[in-house]
Amino acid sequence: MGIRFLTAGDSHGEALVGIVEGLPAGLKLDERVIQRELARRRKSYGRSSRQKIEKDEVSITGGLWKGKTTGAPIAIVLPNRARTVKGKTGGGLETVPRPGHADFAGVMKYGFDEIPPVSERASARSTAMRVAIGAVAKAFLGELGVAAIGHVRSIGSIAARASTLSPREIRKRAERSLVYCADGRAGRRMIAEIQRGRTEGNSLGGSVEVIVTGLFPGIGSHVEWDRKLDARLAGAMMSIQSVKAVEIGDGLSTYRARGVDAHDAMRVERGRVIRPSNHAGGIEGGMTNGEDVIVRLYAKPIPTAPRRALTFDLETLEPTESPYVRSDICVVPVLAVIAEAVASWVILAAIMEKLGGDTIDDTLAAKKRVVAALSKRLSR
Numbered sequence: 001m002g003i004r005f006l007t008a009g010d011s012h013g014e015a016l017v018g019i020v021e022g023l024p025a026g027l028k029l030d031e032r033v034i035q036r037e038l039a040r041r042r043k044s045y046g047r048s049s050r051q052k053i054e055k056d057e058v059s060i061t062g063g064l065w066k067g068k069t070t071g072a073p074i075a076i077v078l079p080n081r082a083r084t085v086k087g088k089t090g091g092g093l094e095t096v097p098r099p100g101h102a103d104f105a106g107v108m109k110y111g112f113d114e115i116p117p118v119s120e121r122a123s124a125r126s127t128a129m130r131v132a133i134g135a136v137a138k139a140f141l142g143e144l145g146v147a148a149i150g151h152v153r154s155i156g157s158i159a160a161r162a163s164t165l166s167p168r169e170i171r172k173r174a175e176r177s178l179v180y181c182a183d184g185r186a187g188r189r190m191i192a193e194i195q196r197g198r199t200e201g202n203s204l205g206g207s208v209e210v211i212v213t214g215l216f217p218g219i220g221s222h223v224e225w226d227r228k229l230d231a232r233l234a235g236a237m238m239s240i241q242s243v244k245a246v247e248i249g250d251g252l253s254t255y256r257a258r259g260v261d262a263h264d265a266m267r268v269e270r271g272r273v274i275r276p277s278n279h280a281g282g283i284e285g286g287m288t289n290g291e292d293v294i295v296r297l298y299a300k301p302i303p304t305a306p307r308r309a310l311t312f313d314l315e316t317l318e319p320t321e322s323p324y325v326r327s328d329i330c331v332v333p334v335l336a337v338i339a340e341a342v343a344s345w346v347i348l349a350a351i352m353e354k355l356g357g358d359t360i361d362d363t364l365a366a367k368k369r370v371v372a373a374l375s376k377r378l379s380r
């Protein structure tokens with residue numbers, strides 16, 4: 001069996017809980033590794049005051065022995081401090097379904113006569129646990145020389161310039177930006193755009209990109225639909241709240257290109273394939289081809305905004321306005337952090353199918369063997 005995880009918990013419940021299963025023994029891990037990623041999630045610009053309330057004091061309550069994984073399920077607990085803060089209910093939140101949220105479909109499906117059992121679970125607070133679990137995946141990927149780098153490409157009508165920077169440089173610059181944008185000038189305009197949105201009472205969407213480096217060819221598989229890495233990445237990315245489209249490589253422009261121009265030529269040099277372009281985003285036929293994997297996400301403006309949408313009351317069936325409570329204005333910067341975590345998990349799961357191992361040393365040795373065999377195959 002491969003690696004897997006489950007999450008539980010509500011937005012304003014006592015805590016979010018995550019269980020990660022199937023990781024080998026021997027990986028160094030502690031709460032700080034997770035806390036660091038949660039701090040990146042909190043810091044992003046455009047969020048609500050909840051980010052000041054949450055401290056994200058996470059604990060790992062199972063699966064570790066003397067600071068290393070044991071091979072047993074890893075249990076992660078993340079308390080919600082905002083549960084004690086006013087504003088989570090009231091103002092119509094119980095019976096007025098908000099357009100763009102899970103509220104209406106959820107109460108219809110599960111037969112509730114109030115919305116919170118749906119909205120509390122559908123809330124993107126759950127992405128804090130996705131980030132925590134992604135932090136565990138990242139720690140493992142780090143041992144394997146693999147890194148995921150998320151950055152913002154656009155917010156509202158402001159787009160970053162197309163980048164020729166190395167992934168490492170993108171990471172460095174994006175980390176210095178409040179909106180995780182590697183293009184400093186565009187980043188400043190994005191902040192102004194969010195401020196404008198706040199003043200006008202409107203929310204903003206945008207797009208982010210994740211670049212995964214350090215991959216060898218053959219992760220994922222072409223043999224069946226649910227083994228394809230691009231399908232798995234797209235599915236996982238679409239599961240993030242507010243994401244409405246996913247692009248692998250230049251998918252949204254190559255569909256207009258002609259034949260050979262849409263593809264990436266190859267030549268062999270010193271035991272590896274070199275390509276002058278990466279339109280495919282590092283995945284061909286559902287497998288990594290050795291280039292960086294590139295995934296782009298497109299997010300809608302979040303539904304709750306001071307400018308309210310028209311809806312109805314479930315009790316009276318009378319028209320009314322969508323309730324407004326404390327809300328983010330723009331979640332695109334934080335999506336860069338969440339998408340990085342989600343990509344890390346999917347990539348790690350596919351790598352583990354290829355390499356396996358009960359201990360981290362087994363996995364590292366298997367990687368060495370695979371990489372050496374690939375290089376030999378490409379050497380005269």
Ligand SMILES: Cc1cc2nc3c(=O)[nH]c(=O)nc-3n(C[C@H](O)[C@H](O)[C@H](O)COP(=O)(O)O)c2cc1C
Binds near residue numbers: 242
């Ligand atoms: C990190 C994050 C924070 C979000 N915060 C809010 C918010 O404060 N208000 C809101 O209306 N939507 C917010 N959303 C979006 C909703 O959670 C999302 O639109 C809703 O659950 C419906 O899911 P869907 O858009 O994927 O269909 C957030 C999304 C993310 C990723």
